Amino acid sequence: MARHAGVICTSHVPAIGKAIALRQQQQTYWKPFFDGYRAVHGWLDRLRPDVVVLIYNDHGLNFFLDKLPTFAVGAAPEYRNADEGWGLPTIAPFPGDPQLSWHLIESLVAEEFDITMCQEMLVDHAFVVPMQLLWPMGPPWPVKTVPICINTVQHPLPTAHRCHRLGQAIGRAIDAYDEDVNVLVLGTGGLSHQLDGARAGFINKQFDHLCLEQLVSDPEALTRYSNIELVELAGTQGIEILMWIAARATLLGDVTQVHRNYHVPISNTASGVLVMEPRETSGPRERAGSGTRRDQIAG
Amino acid sequence: MRPLRLPGMLRGDTGVPTMISPKVATIPGTVIFDGVEAQKGYALNRMCYSFNHAENRAAFLADEEAYCARYALNPEQREAVRKRDVLAMIAAGGNVYYLAKLAGIFGLDVQDIGAQQTGVTREAFKAKLLSAGG
Numbered sequence: 202m203a204r205h206a207g208v209i210c211t212s213h214v215p216a217i218g219k220a221i222a223l224r225q226q227q228q229t230y231w232k233p234f235f236d237g238y239r240a241v242h243g244w245l246d247r248l249r250p251d252v253v254v255l256i257y258n259d260h261g262l263n264f265f266l267d268k269l270p271t272f273a274v275g276a277a278p279e280y281r282n283a284d285e286g287w288g289l290p291t292i293a294p295f296p297g298d299p300q301l302s303w304h305l306i307e308s309l310v311a312e313e314f315d316i317t318m319c320q321e322m323l324v325d326h327a328f329v330v331p332m333q334l335l336w337p338m339g340p341p342w343p344v345k346t347v348p349i350c351i352n353t354v355q356h357p358l359p360t361a362h363r364c365h366r367l368g369q370a371i372g373r374a375i376d377a378y379d380e381d382v383n384v385l386v387l388g389t390g391g392l393s394h395q396l397d398g399a400r401a402g403f404i405n406k407q408f409d410h411l412c413l414e415q416l417v418s419d420p421e422a423l424t425r426y427s428n429i430e431l432v433e434l435a436g437t438q439g440i441e442i443l444m445w446i447a448a449r450a451t452l453l454g455d456v457t458q459v460h461r462n463y464h465v466p467i468s469n470t471a472s473g474v475l476v477m478e479p480r481e482t483s484g485p486r487e488r489a490g491s492g493t494r495r496d497q498i499a500g
Numbered sequence: 501m502r503p504l505r506l507p508g509m510l511r512g513d514t515g516v517p518t519m520i521s522p523k524v525a526t527i528p529g530t531v532i533f534d535g536v537e538a539q540k541g542y543a544l545n546r547m548c549y550s551f552n553h554a555e556n557r558a559a560f561l562a563d564e565e566a567y568c569a570r571y572a573l574n575p576e577q578r579e580a581v582r583k584r585d586v587l588a589m590i591a592a593g594g595n596v597y598y599l600a601k602l603a604g605i606f607g608l609d610v611q612d613i614g615a616q617q618t619g620v621t622r623e624a625f626k627a628k629l630l631s632a633g634g
Contacts, residue, residue: 216609261548261597261601262552265545266542285601396610397590397617398531399530399617400529402614402629404629432527433527437530437596466633468629469611
């Protein structure tokens with residue numbers, strides 16, 4: 202049977218991809234951000250996931266307003282990156298896992314999620330940047346991937362409550378997957394930021410820290426917010442916390458926080474990374490830090 | 501900015517999600533890109549979506565007037581694009597994810613358009629973000 206090994210939630214700002222391309226990781230501006238991923242690499246080395254279920258939001262690369270699914274699941278043999286309009290270099294395709302994709306699709310529809318099935322799917326920075334952050338040596342990528350896209354472009358967006366339930370259904374599907382694979386779930390976006398309007402540049406550290414705490418200890422608490430409240434508290438694009446909520450919910454029981462980092466700003470964004478694993482497996486395994494938690498809160 | 505509302509969870513009570521209709525909720529300096537905005541801005545956003553392709557960016561630069569006409573921008577949208585005025589583009593239904601592709605044609609990133617929308621220099625906007633880190 203498949204093993205749901207853990208969840209990583211991380212920011213996906215396009216400027217990160219540019220900094221990687223320009224090898225700026227050790228520059229003063231970037232170092233506190235990139236250093237926050239070292240512990241993640243150590244954890245991944247021990248975990249050795251076979252496949253990543255990557256929950257993200259498209260920013261107008263694969264989907265436009267003509268046909269905009271609320272939830273879309275990739276079912277392709279590979280996923281290509283493409284020009285998002287800025288002419289930046291693209292990256293080698295990511296291998297898919299059609300067998301797991303169709304298992305997830307069957308499971309989610311059986312649980313009454315009316316998802317869109319995609320046998321072709323371009324993936325933008327929200328998919329690519331987190332993969333680069335987790336596996337800086339890639340490509341070739343050491344994992345297969347299954348993208349799951351949540352609409353955060355055009356309101357009405359799915360509620361936090363709905364995204365939480367979607368995550369739970371994904372978690373049940375992973376637990377029921379009859380293959381001997383290690384599955385990692387990755388949720389990308391956030392944390393607080395706003396690109397548009399007279400409130401551009403809005404950042405809310407207090408709310409970000411609250412989210413980081415609640416995702417670990419009481420994720421259902423976050424489902425009580427309406428999307429308008431989330432926009433007010435986290436910014437128009439801070440609504441991307443929906444992906445973190447969905448990813449966290451795939452771990453159905455209690456979790457242990459393995460690592461977290463929070464840094465302001467990256468471009469216009471409060472950045473974060475949060476690593477969680479199922480509590481029952483966290484005891485005997487070698488840990489990233491000496492204590493039960495590893496907190497690196499910068500900024 | 502209004503005081504933060506941290507409903508429910510900070511007080512430790514339980515309950516169902518608090519639903520606020522976009523029609524009644526207002527957040528200063530913020531447009532909720534809902535069905536009304538998506539209909540209003542469709543032509544502008546559709547043009548900006550086309551800029552994912554380099555040849556379309558080149559065509560826009562070669563003949564902006566013809567390119568905007570091809571996508572049937574309304575006069576408000578056309579004027580906002582002509583003036584490179586992001587707030588006016590948003591008022592005309594533009595969504596920032598698509599507008600960012602247009603801004604990129606002019607070499608502007610999200611910090612440039614953040615500065616423009618808040619009426620400060622890029623340096624001042626970046627300083628504000630740095631100070632948000634405390």
